[in-house]
Amino acid sequence: METASDVLASNKAFYDAFERLDLDAMSRVWATTAPTSCVHPGWALVHGRERVLASWEGIFKGTERVKLSLHESKAFVSGDMGWVVLVEELEVAQQGQLVRAFAQTTNTFVREDGEWRLVHHHASPTPAPMPKKRPTTLH
Amino acid sequence: METASDVLASNKAFYDAFERLDLDAMSRVWATTAPTSCVHPGWALVHGRERVLASWEGIFKGTERVKLSLHESKAFVSGDMGWVVLVEELEVAQQGQLVRAFAQTTNTFVREDGEWRLVHHHASPTPAPMPKKRPTTLH
Numbered sequence: 001m002e003t004a005s006d007v008l009a010s011n012k013a014f015y016d017a018f019e020r021l022d023l024d025a026m027s028r029v030w031a032t033t034a035p036t037s038c039v040h041p042g043w044a045l046v047h048g049r050e051r052v053l054a055s056w057e058g059i060f061k062g063t064e065r066v067k068l069s070l071h072e073s074k075a076f077v078s079g080d081m082g083w084v085v086l087v088e089e090l091e092v093a094q095q096g097q098l099v100r101a102f103a104q105t106t107n108t109f110v111r112e113d114g115e116w117r118l119v120h121h122h123a124s125p126t127p128a129p130m131p132k133k134r135p136t137t138l139h
Numbered sequence: 140m141e142t143a144s145d146v147l148a149s150n151k152a153f154y155d156a157f158e159r160l161d162l163d164a165m166s167r168v169w170a171t172t173a174p175t176s177c178v179h180p181g182w183a184l185v186h187g188r189e190r191v192l193a194s195w196e197g198i199f200k201g202t203e204r205v206k207l208s209l210h211e212s213k214a215f216v217s218g219d220m221g222w223v224v225l226v227e228e229l230e231v232a233q234q235g236q237l238v239r240a241f242a243q244t245t246n247t248f249v250r251e252d253g254e255w256r257l258v259h260h261h262a263s264p265t266p267a268p269m270p271k272k273r274p275t276t277l278h
Contacts, residue, residue: 124263
C-alpha cells in the first residue's frame with residue numbers, strides 16, 4: 001500500500017537524521033503547522049516544535065555517535081495520519097562510554113503539504129526485543 | 140478548544156472502561172474502521188481490532204481490581220486525529236497481589252462517525268512521574 005510505504009519512508013528519514021546527528025534534517029522531519037510532542041526514553045513529555053527540536057539538539061550535542069537498527073517496524077495509516085510502531089536498537093557513544101539500549105517506539109505522522117511529517121515520538125526503554133505473546137497481566 | 144476536550148473525553152471513556160474492567164465499554168472506545176494497535180507495558184505490539192480487544196480481555200480476566208489515577212494529561216489535535224500523552228498511576232490487584240505501577244502513555248484517536256475513537260495505545264513502564272527537565276543524553 002503506497003501510503004504505508006510513504007509513512008515508512010518518512011520514518012526512515014527521521015532515523016537517518018537521528019543517526020547522522022543532523023539537526024537541520026531533523027527539523028525537516030517534524031511537522032511545522034500541526035502540534036508536535038516527544039517522549040524521549042525515561043523523560044517527561046516535551047511539546048511544541050521549538051522545545052522538541054531543542055531536546056534533539058541537546059541529545060545530539062551530548063552524543064558522539066549513534067548506530068541504529070530498527071526491528072519489527074509496522075506502519076498503520078488512517079486518512080491523513082499514520083503511525084509506525086517498532087523497536088529501536090541503539091549503540092550510543094556518549095561521554096566516552098558505549099551504551100547499547102533498546103526502545104519500544106511509536107512515531108505518529110500527519111500529511112502536511114503532501115509530505116508525511118512527524119507529530120509525536122514516544123520511545124520507551126525496553127530490556128530487549130519482546131516476546132511475541134499476549135499479555136495476561138499488567139506490569 | 141472544543142476538539143481537545145472531546146479527545147480528552149474519549150480518553151476518559153477509555154480509562155473508565157479499563158477501571159471497570161468492562162470489555163463492552165472497551166470495545167466501544169476502539170475504532171472500528173481505522174486500523175488499531177496497542178503496546179501494553181513491557182509487551183510487543185498487538186494489532187488488529189480482534190487481537191487488541193482479546194489482549195484487554197486477557198488483562199481483565201487476570202485482574203481482580205484496578206484503580207487508576209492520571210497525571211499530566213496533555214491533548215493535541217490535528218484535523219481528524221488527536222493524541223493524549225499522560226502518566227498512568229495504577230494500583231492493580233492481580234493473583235492476590237497488590238501492585239502499584241506507573242506508565243508513560245500515548246493514546247492516539249481518530250474521528251470516526253463524528254466520535255473520537257482510539258486507534259493506538261502505547262503504555263511504557265516508568266519508575267514514577269518523571270523530572271520536568273530536558274534530556275541531554277539518551278538512555
